[in-house]
Amino acid sequence: MLSKLLRAAVLGAALVTSAPASTAFAAASDYRFELASARPAGPGKTDVTVRLVRVRDGRPVPDAVVFQTRADMAPAGMPTMTGNVAPQPGQQPGTYRFQVDTGMAGGWALTLSAKVQGEPETVRSTVTFNAAQ
Numbered sequence: 001m002l003s004k005l006l007r008a009a010v011l012g013a014a015l016v017t018s019a020p021a022s023t024a025f026a027a028a029s030d031y032r033f034e035l036a037s038a039r040p041a042g043p044g045k046t047d048v049t050v051r052l053v054r055v056r057d058g059r060p061v062p063d064a065v066v067f068q069t070r071a072d073m074a075p076a077g078m079p080t081m082t083g084n085v086a087p088q089p090g091q092q093p094g095t096y097r098f099q100v101d102t103g104m105a106g107g108w109a110l111t112l113s114a115k116v117q118g119e120p121e122t123v124r125s126t127v128t129f130n131a132a133q
């Protein structure tokens, strides 16, 4: 009984560790997020709009569910400096808008994980933008 549980735990851990690489690969080949705009939105905040496109024909992809986000200053050599990301309403179809807490001016990366209608793989990609102060 115990060994069965242990085996399940080990298998689970293996699945978890192997998942990001495979999903990132599939996502990169089919869809990607592109930066549409990055505008200052008050002190330490940047309004970031991204466009989700199908790589094959460049068509915008509406109605995706962005379920995970991360903003950090990796482009400026500070990958551990992160900022809160809050989804915002009012986007055009195929674009997705966020307010990012950019407490420091410079290069930022916004990584998004999304579910696309009719696509079993998770789409995961990163856009970079510059935060003004």
Ligand SMILES: [Cu+2]
Residues within 6 Å of the ligand: 073, 076, 078, 081, 104
């Ligand atoms: Cu920084």
